Amino acid sequence: MAKRVKILVVGDLMLDHYIWGSCERISPEAPVQVVKINNETYTLGGAGNVVRNLLSLGANVSVASVLGDDEAGKKIKEKLAELNVKDELILTEKGRESSIKSRIMASHQQVVRIDKESVVKINLEDELVLKVKENLANFKA
Template sequence: MTIDITKFNSCRILVVGDLMIDEYVWGTVDRISPEAPVQIVSVDREDYTLGGAGNVVNNLAALGAEVSVAGVIGTGTDGDRVLEKVELLNADTAGIIREPKRPTTRKTRIIAANQHVLRIDRETGRDISKTTFNALKSFVSRKIPETDVVLISDYGKGLITIPFIRYILNTAKKYGKLTIADPKGLDFSKYSGVSLLTPNQKEAGLASGIEIKDKTGIIKAGNKLLKTTGIKNLLITCGQNGMILFEQGHEPHTIKAEARQVFDVSGAGDTVLSVFGLSIASGFLFKEAAALANTAAGIVVGKLGTATVSQKELLSALKRFS
């Protein structure tokens, strides 16, 4: 595949989604607690990275895109961390709304001897306030006309409500902009009208009500979702088995994954959303975009923690296949 990745540098992407902070607590284990049959982790260091939609922004910035962000955070320290890290990526943060009394989602992962031993979540799933909703609508309406592609990163934390997603999609349609969403939940009709939906295999199986055991099951689930949800295009990610792209009027297209050692799948879906959206913004076909996203996901799962892929890494991987 001959791909000019330098086109990424001129792309303008709007990311709308649930912003999070990922905390990594690194340590060692050499004994069991006398209080309970659990390991004692002696902490060596703590790191903070962007998670959720923030990881989508991080991936896009690492690949050279111009990014604008719409989301909600709290007013505490974790919110400060999110805002600071997004600003360091030179992204437009005018659409990040700070909502009083709302916690910023934080996922704490305890890592000992390079093993993920525990995760602690601090979050809320309640809907955003009316004031926040109106502020986000105002920002989205200003940004979409000057954006190439809109990416929706839904983690079910109360931001991507049905009224908000309808507003986003209607505005995008008005200006002829493509929308790509990474879904959450069982009812994919919520995303009716998006240009492409990117569920993983488990999500597709649950949403379709079809138990997926093999490729035949994935194809049945994908075809059912196309028929019942109002979605025209679907990219189902299948982990080590690659991806399957469904486009209405076409046979399902399989993209095989390269065999590689997997250290951590955290954030792989964010990478798929980022690279697919960036590829579409660069003028590539859906099949080409899926192949690029598949390659990028293969790179990040070989890294520990929520990671990004650079243009250099992606170009190097593509050369191995050419």
């Protein structure tokens, strides 16, 4: 068996949140759809999507990123663990909000997307860059 290529993904990890439902009426309060929720799912988004794609191609993948100290950050780490991706190059920043992209899907159509994210400077940027530099020799790409 060929040795799997070790690849480091550096980027913004996000949580993609899908709210699946059906629309059978319009709201009497405003001309908008009323969506009855049937199911909710969470997947990795942003750099996490790249991680999933590389894994599907057979690569040995690690990821470097900064997450918030919140439930979304914990869920992102859980999703990475389910894929056997280590999180030793992921930093957690207190007070930061992890990115969540929520999509409301009704009758197989995206109705709206709601973003929750921090757009402020990453306080741990220098620490992340140092960690990546220290570990770069362990990766082929």
